Amino acid sequence: MAKVEFEIEIEAPVEFVYQVSQDYSVRYDWDPFPERIALLHGASAIEKGVQVLVLARNGLKMVVEFIPVSPPSIAAIKMVSRPFFIQNFSGSWIFKANSRGSTNAKFVYVIKAKKWALPWITNYFATLYFSKIIKARLFGLKRYCQEHR
Numbered sequence: 001m002a003k004v005e006f007e008i009e010i011e012a013p014v015e016f017v018y019q020v021s022q023d024y025s026v027r028y029d030w031d032p033f034p035e036r037i038a039l040l041h042g043a044s045a046i047e048k049g050v051q052v053l054v055l056a057r058n059g060l061k062m063v064v065e066f067i068p069v070s071p072p073s074i075a076a077i078k079m080v081s082r083p084f085f086i087q088n089f090s091g092s093w094i095f096k097a098n099s100r101g102s103t104n105a106k107f108v109y110v111i112k113a114k115k116w117a118l119p120w121i122t123n124y125f126a127t128l129y130f131s132k133i134i135k136a137r138l139f140g141l142k143r144y145c146q147e148h149r
Helices: 014-022 119-148
Strands: 002-010 034-039 051-056 061-070 074-081 086-097 103-113
Touching: 002 119, 014 074, 014 086, 014 103, 014 119, 061 086, 103 119
Parallel strands: none
Antiparallel strands: 002 103, 034 051, 051 061, 061 074, 074 086, 086 103
């Protein structure tokens, strides 16, 4: 199992940062990961139980389901349909206001490779890949929020 996490300070209020992170109408403006995102089964808002189709720019396709959603503090997902080499994936986006009026944003991903996929190698490369992605996403969110607050 691999765990990847990264935290960054964003000079914007926590409510704004959370709203931007979950607003799919601006997601492509800041997030380098998805090529396409679609709410499934007629959902119109992010809440617990909502499933989302994500097509990544690298070609990976997955369906994730929101588990806890607690605006403006946390949005967490688990993968319900995943690439062939992943057994489990979950992610949490955690937002906390700090004393300066800024937001500490932390992304945490937990990835477990399938046993037959040489998990020790797959987990190593998943850690490298998702470390790069998690940082790029947080820096993109920071840039967008600080330019549009």
